Amino acid sequence: MAGLTLAPGALPRSVLFLCGMNAVRSPMAEQLARRMLPPTIFVASAGVRAGERDPFVDAVLAEDGLTLGERHPRTLDDLEDDYFDLIVTLAPEAH
Template sequence: MTQLYFLCTGNSCRSQMAEGFAKQLLPQAWTIQSAGVERHGLNPRAVEVMAEVGIDISQQQSKLIDPTYLKQCDLIVTLCGDARDRCPVTPPSVKKLHWPLPDPAQANGTPAEQLAVFRQVRDEIKTKVQSLVVRD
């Protein structure tokens, strides 16, 4: 069984979307979680844009990194530089990937323009999660 952890600063947008896609797209034998170096709460726009593609993340919660789970992971994916830089030390056996994606919560403009940024990041995350299927 492959154990996967998606990490972001606040575990509110990018890592939550990645967890949602991974639970849908990766083999059921995978154990998948997301967390942050801080807890910022689940972003409602992330929930909204994931619902647009048929994935309900509304029951997910913003969590802090669990050191025990982290050390047992086969793969850790950081979705921002802050999480990559602040991630606790892991054993050498833990593979790490870094996906430097923009933070959609920082998007400016009208609500429609902000949603467009969320959709763009969501679609990038989906493509990257799909690439993990090929690796398995």
């Protein structure tokens, strides 16, 4: 994948958080990014393989007033988009 060059201070138009099973790290990162970034930035998360929803994530996000709602872990194959300006890997297998 070709690298994207952004001007200093510029924000990407789309961000993907990628981890092993999209069960803990990446869904939490996705929700935190949604809160912190402008709503015009598309934010998603996925795993390199299928995982199960972890109740720990719900408890941690609830402490900060966030929720996953009905969202369940998904893999790269589940994503509708396959191009992101920025991909943040959160596990060695996601590199």
